[in-house]
Amino acid sequence: MLRKEQNEYVTRTGAGTPMGKLFRRYWLPAIMAEELPENDCPPVRVKLLGEPLLAFRDSKGNYGLVDEFCPHRRVSLWFGRNEECGIRCAYHGWKFDVTGKVMEIPSEPDDSPFYKRVKLKAYPLIKVGRVLWTYMGPPEHQPGPPEFEFATVPDNQSFVSKRWQDSNYLQAMEGGIDSSHVGWLHKATIESDPLFTKTKGNDYTVADPKPVFEVVEQPSGLYIAARRNAEGGKYYWRITTWIMPYYTQIPPRGGHPVHGHFWVPIDDENCWTWSYDYHPTRPLSENEVAAMDNGEGIHCKVDNTFHSYANKDNDYLMDRGSQKSGKTYSGVEGFAMQDASLQESMGKIVDRSLENLVPTDMGVVMARRQLMAAAKALTEEGKEPPGVQPHTHRVRSASVVLAPDQAFKEAAKDVLVVRPGLAHASV
Ligand code: FES
Numbered sequence: 263m264l265r266k267e268q269n270e271y272v273t274r275t276g277a278g279t280p281m282g283k284l285f286r287r288y289w290l291p292a293i294m295a296e297e298l299p300e301n302d303c304p305p306v307r308v309k310l311l312g313e314p315l316l317a318f319r320d321s322k323g324n325y326g327l328v329d330e331f332c333p334h335r336r337v338s339l340w341f342g343r344n345e346e347c348g349i350r351c352a353y354h355g356w357k358f359d360v361t362g363k364v365m366e367i368p369s370e371p372d373d374s375p376f377y378k379r380v381k382l383k384a385y386p387l388i389k390v391g392r393v394l395w396t397y398m399g400p401p402e403h404q405p406g407p408p409e410f411e412f413a414t415v416p417d418n419q420s421f422v423s424k425r426w427q428d429s430n431y432l433q434a435m436e437g438g439i440d441s442s443h444v445g446w447l448h449k450a451t452i453e454s455d456p457l458f459t460k461t462k463g464n465d466y467t468v469a470d471p472k473p474v475f476e477v478v479e480q481p482s483g484l485y486i487a488a489r490r491n492a493e494g495g496k497y498y499w500r501i502t503t504w505i506m507p508y509y510t511q512i513p514p515r516g517g518h519p520v521h522g523h524f525w526v527p528i529d530d531e532n533c534w535t536w537s538y539d540y541h542p543t544r545p546l547s548e549n550e551v552a553a554m555d556n557g558e559g560i561h562c563k564v565d566n567t568f569h570s571y572a573n574k575d576n577d578y579l580m581d582r583g584s585q586k587s588g589k590t591y592s593g594v595e596g597f598a599m600q601d602a603s604l605q606e607s608m609g610k611i612v613d614r615s616l617e618n619l620v621p622t623d624m625g626v627v628m629a630r631r632q633l634m635a636a637a638k639a640l641t642e643e644g645k646e647p648p649g650v651q652p653h654t655h656r657v658r659s660a661s662v663v664l665a666p667d668q669a670f671k672e673a674a675k676d677v678l679v680v681r682p683g684l685a686h687a688s689v
Pocket residue numbers: 332333334335336337351352353354355356
């Protein structure tokens with residue numbers, strides 16, 4: 263559990279809060295590259311860490327992420343005209359470039375002091391893989407671009423989707439590092455979903471509902487390992503990677519693509535759940551991409567505002583018959599909404615002072631501790647947080663079977679880092 267003040271500390275990411283300062287030291291996924299498909303295309307509203315912003319792509323292909331609101335009289339620049347290398351406000355025609363510099367104030371003479379005095383807030387926006395990333399922190403601390411493996415493989419080896427989640431980022435992320443729920447909530451779906459089915463790892467997951475957790479620090483966050491019984495006295499290990507402050511890699515299953523999430527605060531009560539799949543050594547097959555497009559695996563069918571069709575207003579299309587028959591464990595279809603239905607049911611920001619944590623929650627406990635410790639060290643001592651440096655992103659999740667006397671951290675150490683040209687270790 264967390265005391266109420268600790269819960270406040272770790273869940274609030276607005277400007278000026280300790281956790282907000284921490285998040286602002288990392289590149290954050292802002293929007294999918296496909297949302298700005300061509301030069302001078304319509305701009306896209308996006309709220310991140312409580313800040314309303316507008317992404318646009320200018321006539322030369324430069325990306326910009328600026329304050330959504332015009333510094334003249336604060337109307338939304340979303341209504342503006344994206345033309346001739348800038349976004350022009352629809353109200354009185356003020357125009358800004360991707361860096362937020364004022365290009366034109368039509369009512370003013372060319373030498374008006376307002377050209378120097380006024381600036382539109384702007385953050386860098388860069389394309390790495392299929393995602394446009396932004397950095398909202400102090401410019402002098404801006405790190406090199408992200409090096410997560412899913413974003414550095416060729417585009418035909420990866421797939422990315424996102425959905426709006428009606429909860430604080432932390433309870434969503436805690437679901438991603440809690441692999442003890444998989445053998446319960448997802449137990450039927452791991453067998454029926456085309457992107458998970460028919461692996462030995464599934465058999466181990468379902469057969470042993472009492473995983474033993476070992477959590478080990480790594481330079482950018484944690485390795486969170488769940489140990490289950492395999493045959494012959496051996497152990498099946500599922501090792502999840504958590505990279506601070508928001509990124510997780512799920513341990514792979516058989517020859518399926520590897521997947522994971524990042525959870526990015528929209529504001530304190532909502533977050534973007536990003537989901538990615540990739541294969542380190544081969545293009546995704548047509549069938550795999552079709553399944554992902556269809557909302558299978560960890561993805562989900564969404565409308566054009568990225569809200570899921572199954573949502574709390576329709577009880578996530580709960581099917582009690584399917585719950586009773588065991589076709590799904592909870593009655594909700596699909597990994598994404600199975601997770602989101604329960605995480606959103608906790609309320610916007612769950613009251614962690616009411617929890618009763620057990621040993622299988624060790625990964626959750628350690629991730630909270632690391633987040634709070636990093637925010638404290640940053641804000642009180644100016645210490646750079648773990649996971650900021652891009653080379654520390656080059657770690658992998660893994661699933662392996664090991665002899666009972668082998669420590670996972672030692673025995674699996676070679677497969678827990680990115681090995682170019684070699685596939686993930688997967689069972
Ligand atoms: S409010 Fe934007 S130009 Fe006047």
